[in-house]
Amino acid sequence: xxxxxxxxGLKPVLFTLPAxxxxxxxxxxxxxxxxxxxxxxxxxxxxxxxFVGLDNYIxxxxxxxxxxxxxxxxxxxxxxxxxxxxxxxGLALLMNKKLKGSAIYQVLLFSPWVTPTVAVSIVWSxxxxxxIGLANTVLSxxxxxxxGWLQDPTWALVGVILVTIWKSVGWAMIFYLVALRNVPADLxxxxxxxxxxxxxxxxxxxxxxxxxTTLFLFIVQLIQALQAYDQINVLTQGGPAGSTRTLLYMxxxxxxxxxxIGEASSIAMTLVFICMLLSLLSVIFSSRNxxx
Amino acid sequence: MSILSHIGKLSRHLFFAALALxxxxxxxxxxxxxxxxxxxxxxxxxxLWPQTPLWGNFAEAWHAAPFSRYMGNSIIVATSIVLIQxxxxxxxxxxxxxxxxxxxxxxxxxxxxxxxxxxxxxxLPSYLVLSQLGLLNSYAGLILSNCVSVFSIFLIRQAFLxxxxxxxxxxxxxxxxxxxxxxxIIVPIAxxxxxxLALITFIDQYNNYFWPTLITKDPSLQLVSAGLRSFFVEGGxxxxxxxxxxxxxxxxxxxxxxxxxxxxxxxxxxVNMTAGSSKG
Numbered sequence: 001x002x003x004x005x006x007x008x009g010l011k012p013v014l015f016t017l018p019a020x021x022x023x024x025x026x027x028x029x030x031x032x033x034x035x036x037x038x039x040x041x042x043x044x045x046x047x048x049x050x051f052v053g054l055d056n057y058i059x060x061x062x063x064x065x066x067x068x069x070x071x072x073x074x075x076x077x078x079x080x081x082x083x084x085x086x087x088x089x090g091l092a093l094l095m096n097k098k099l100k101g102s103a104i105y106q107v108l109l110f111s112p113w114v115t116p117t118v119a120v121s122i123v124w125s126x127x128x129x130x131x132i133g134l135a136n137t138v139l140s141x142x143x144x145x146x147x148g149w150l151q152d153p154t155w156a157l158v159g160v161i162l163v164t165i166w167k168s169v170g171w172a173m174i175f176y177l178v179a180l181r182n183v184p185a186d187l188x189x190x191x192x193x194x195x196x197x198x199x200x201x202x203x204x205x206x207x208x209x210x211x212x213t214t215l216f217l218f219i220v221q222l223i224q225a226l227q228a229y230d231q232i233n234v235l236t237q238g239g240p241a242g243s244t245r246t247l248l249y250m251x252x253x254x255x256x257x258x259x260x261i262g263e264a265s266s267i268a269m270t271l272v273f274i275c276m277l278l279s280l281l282s283v284i285f286s287s288r289n290x291x292x
Numbered sequence: 293m294s295i296l297s298h299i300g301k302l303s304r305h306l307f308f309a310a311l312a313l314x315x316x317x318x319x320x321x322x323x324x325x326x327x328x329x330x331x332x333x334x335x336x337x338x339x340l341w342p343q344t345p346l347w348g349n350f351a352e353a354w355h356a357a358p359f360s361r362y363m364g365n366s367i368i369v370a371t372s373i374v375l376i377q378x379x380x381x382x383x384x385x386x387x388x389x390x391x392x393x394x395x396x397x398x399x400x401x402x403x404x405x406x407x408x409x410x411x412x413x414x415x416l417p418s419y420l421v422l423s424q425l426g427l428l429n430s431y432a433g434l435i436l437s438n439c440v441s442v443f444s445i446f447l448i449r450q451a452f453l454x455x456x457x458x459x460x461x462x463x464x465x466x467x468x469x470x471x472x473x474x475x476x477i478i479v480p481i482a483x484x485x486x487x488x489l490a491l492i493t494f495i496d497q498y499n500n501y502f503w504p505t506l507i508t509k510d511p512s513l514q515l516v517s518a519g520l521r522s523f524f525v526e527g528g529x530x531x532x533x534x535x536x537x538x539x540x541x542x543x544x545x546x547x548x549x550x551x552x553x554x555x556x557x558x559x560x561x562x563v564n565m566t567a568g569s570s571k572g
Contacts (some may be wrong), residue, residue, distance in 0.1 A: 012391035023440045031409060122541050132497040
């Protein structure tokens with residue numbers, strides 16, 4: 001009896017092991033490990049790690065390159081997340097009213113999302129080619145001056161941001177289309193009877209009802225933006241002059257190019273902290289403003 | 293009024309047609325530039341369609357680097373990961389939704405926490421763990437280190453929550469084991485979520501780049517994105533062979549666009565489910 005009760009209690013745990021073991025080995029364990037490494041100085045090669053306390057953090061927070069990376073990260077996040085959400089919602093609103101053949105548009109707008117970022121970034125690096133690339137051809141056709149795009153510190157980040165928006169905007173649109181379809185029609189009709197104008201209806205009814213989708217897209221896009229690597233690696237490698245070096249890219253360079261494990265680990269922990277803080281903040285903000 | 297709504301409809305059509313054209317244009321540009329000669333591709337203004345399309349560029353690019361190997365690697369690794377994730381996400385989600393145990397709250401909390409931690413932040417320590425395990429530069433390393441996904445667990449958990457617990461109880465009364473109940477009763481009901489898991493995970497892993505390049509330095513183990521990137525840097529020598537680079541990009545992208553066209557309904561329905569799983 002005792003034995004069967006024991007097995008009964010053990011069985012559910014057995015069911016979780018195929019997921020929990022790799023999760024612990026490749027996620028939870030490494031997370032604790034990187035926290036530990038951030039208090040040490042190490043170069044990968046030497047057998048000894050030197051405990052340095054908070055030195056890595058102190059050095060990081062007094063390093064101008066860190067603040068540049070922080071600024072680039074903030075610009076990149078704001079520059080991708082906000083347009084993706086706003087444009088995605090705008091397109092979904094335009095498409096939501098009956099439009100025959102909109103399935104074709106949906107497929108075309110969604111398709112960049114399934115393609116490998118590396119491959120499409122290579123295509124875009126050809127589009128951004130300064131001499132005869134498509135982007136500059138179009139610009140000069142429209143009467144604007146040609147831009148240096150990826151070679152120009154003021155425009156390189158814009159170039160990377162454009163590719164990122166291009167890739168995710170159709171994806172966000174589909175999310176909003178689903179959300180808009182779930183807005184009850186009788187609610188809208190009732191508002192019509194009350195003589196509400198479209199802007200009013202949108203702000204008072206639609207926007208609150210789709211706010212869970214907005215929250216979801218915001219968090220997912222934000223976490224993705226904080227971790228963007230592929231397009232930066234192909235298009236600019238953090239350059240020119242660090243103008244596209246995000247925190248994540250700085251982390252990659254200090255870990256796998258200059259082997260400063262301590263510094264890299266402190267950047268990693270900063271990233272984790274930022275991610276969790278922003279996720280928590282948006283959940284708190286939305287629990288005040290979200291209406292299910 | 294009806295004329296007005298017709299004009300509205302027409303202008304919306306025009307708008308979306310133009311937008312779709314712009315969004316799809318990089319793909320068109322990739323294919324037409326893949327067909328040009330090295331001289332023509334540098335012509336200004338660029339030609340919209342090549343003077344004489346060189347279809348042989350595709351074959352030449354295909355043989356210029358071991359692309360069949362790269363693609364094979366991507367397919368093997370992605371398929372293995374899909375199968376393992378279907379298995380362990382199913383087990384985990386079943387335990388979390390239809391079994392009672394003490395650590396349930398803790399495990400759910402840990403998984404939720406994993407949702408918020410950026411995976412890339414742990415790449416450095418994971419790399420060290422893999423090297424300790426002697427799994428760098430191996431298929432096993434590529435597969436095992438990606439074999440659990442918080443997203444997949446959430447997705448399946450959400451689907452299992454919809455399955456009435458009475459079905460599980462009925463199975464238990466009939467003397468079926470939990471394994472049997474899970475795989476013969478619950479999974480078939482949630483098959484559309486498993487289809488979404490399989491497709492999304494396959495696409496993600498096929499395209500995966502950052503992590504695989506860190507843990508495999510051996511060219512024969514490279515996935516297709518990494519292979520394409522090294523062709524771009526080395527074989528293509530940065531801009532000397534743009535038509536071939538475009539051709540290689542095209543056949544890297546093509547299988548995914550094909551998968552997407554065939555399974556677009558399932559892939560787009562993932563949106564429904566992921567939006568749902570975030571609420572639970």
